[in-house]
Amino acid sequence: MPDTASATDAPDASAVTGRSITLDGVTKRFRGQQAPAVDSITLEIPAGQVVMLVGPSGCGKxxxxxxxxxxxxxTAGRILLGGEDVTDIDGDRLRRRIGYVIQAGGLFPHMSVAANVALVPKMLHWDAERIEQRVNELLELVSLDPDIYRDRYPRELSGGQQQRIGVARALAADPPVLLMDEPFGAVDPITRQRLQDELIGIQHELNKTIVIVTHDFDEAVKLGDRIAILDEGARVVQYDTPERILSDPADEFVEDFIGSGAGLKQLSLRRVRDVELIEAITVTPDVPSVDALARAREAGHDHVVVLDRNRRPVAWPSLRELxxxxxxxxxxxADLPLVGTGAPLNDALDTMLVTSVGGALATSDRGQFAGVIDVETVMRAITEVREQSVPDPDAPIGTNTSDMPAVTKVDDDDD
Structure with missing residues (x-):
């Protein structure tokens, strides 16, 4: 293994494996309720994108x-999946083609991790060898060692681990679409951040079509390619990119929903992968600690990064610890300061502030080490963003200087 590791360009995104979703005048009326829960919503979700549904409680998301x-x-309207009307498909068959994730993963407590993940492939009559291979592959994808976790039961897992298994189960049959209902709402803030980072990495690798319901607008900005802000009856008030919603909210409802600090939220649009990461001395656990110490001193470094066989960070000891x-x-x-390369710089800064190191380990897809990010790098980037976001004093008030047209309905080939 080389002595140093540095940030590299992200790998080319894989081909889009998701399918477009079209909601065409879709309405839902529940018996005994005068007003519809969803009133004629029309929305086009491009294949391979993450779309966030946000809005107040009870809005129909x-x-x-x-x-x-x-x-x-x-009750009325059409829902198309890749151009195919879902009402023409048997409901059970349809759900086997769409991954679904809820809070805490929704795991069956009497089934092992492997059995939970294998549920849909077994329904599809996959052979045992193919199922075992798929289970191991997906556990690796969500950063859980199959040798350690496949035979455990949900009660033996933390909340974050249960949620990872829920995502793995939803992806088991390689569905083109993943639906997630408040997937990270039941875990602590640090775990939520790591799960969000992992989802960004998974999506970068798989390019599914993902629709996520959340009440957290910051989460919507972090995860979404597009955000649909809904009012009562699932009325689409604004459907656009996070950048456009923050810089040009459609009306006062959107402004109120975004809340104060929209300028600060814009800082979260800058990602860890957008800055230059710092090289580090890397070693594997089998290297003698005296050799690791010698390498670090020779290179003039204060720490070394210990990586496992999959190049995932295990520890970040200082020279004194070595x-x-x-x-x-x-x-x-457990206290290792990790942040995904797809995470916003705000998350990186939050991660650093709870450590005594003044930095964090950046990880790319599947949790592999990409480099070190420190406080100085983040502060420089934030300063650049602030300078770039200063409005043009000569621009007329109310003028939208963005070249991108406002979006209320998008096509699959819209960039």
Whole structure:
């Protein structure tokens, strides 16, 4: 393994494996309720993009999500999946083609991790060898070692691990569409950030079509290619990119929903991958600690990064720690400051502020080490963003200087 690792350009995105979703005048009326829960929503979701549905409680966003896979049957309108009307498809068959993730993963407590992940492939009559291979592949994808976790039960997992298994199960049969209903709402903030980072990495690799319901606008900005802000009855108030919604909200409702600090939220649009990461000395756990110490001193570094066989960070000991360690750690430390390269710089800064190192380890797809990011790098980037966001004093008030037209309905080939 080389002595140093540095940031590299992100790998080319894989081919889009998702399918477009079209909601055409979709309405849902529940018996006994005068007003419709969803009132004639029309929305086009491009293949391979992440679309966030946000809005106040009771606005119909979860009902809209559930109508896509017909957990809730629409009263009127059409729902097209890649041009195919879902009402013409058997409901059970349809749901096997669409991944679905809820809070806490929705795992079956009496089934092992492997059995939970294998549920849909077994329904599709995959052979045992193919199922075992797929389970192992997906556990690796969500950063869980199959040798350690496949035979465990949900009660033996943390909340974050259960949520990872829920995502793995939803992806088991390689569906083109993934629906997620408040997927990270039941975990602590640090775990939520890491799960969001992992989802960004998974999507960068797989390019599914993902629709996520959330009440957290910051989460919508972080994860979404596009955000649909809904009012009562799932009325689409604005459907656009995070950049456009923050810089040019459609009306006062959107402004109120965004809340104060829209300028600060714009800073979250700058990602870890947009800045130059710092090289680090990397070693594997089998390297003697005295050798790791010698390498770091020779290179003039204060720390080394210990990586496992998959190049995932395990530890980040300082020279002083290396002097005391009889051998390097082989299991990941719980307090390791990690941030995904797809994460916003705000998240990176938050991660650094709870450590004494003044930096964080950036990880790319599948949690592989990409480089080190420090406070100085983030502050320089934030300063650049602030300078770039200063409005032109000569521009007329109310003028939208963006070259991108406002978006209320988009086509699959719209960039």
């Amino acid at each position: 979860t009902t809209t999500l559930k109508m896509i896979n017909r957990l809730v049957e629409p 002097e005391r360690l009889p051998q390097l750690p082989s299991r990941p430390r």
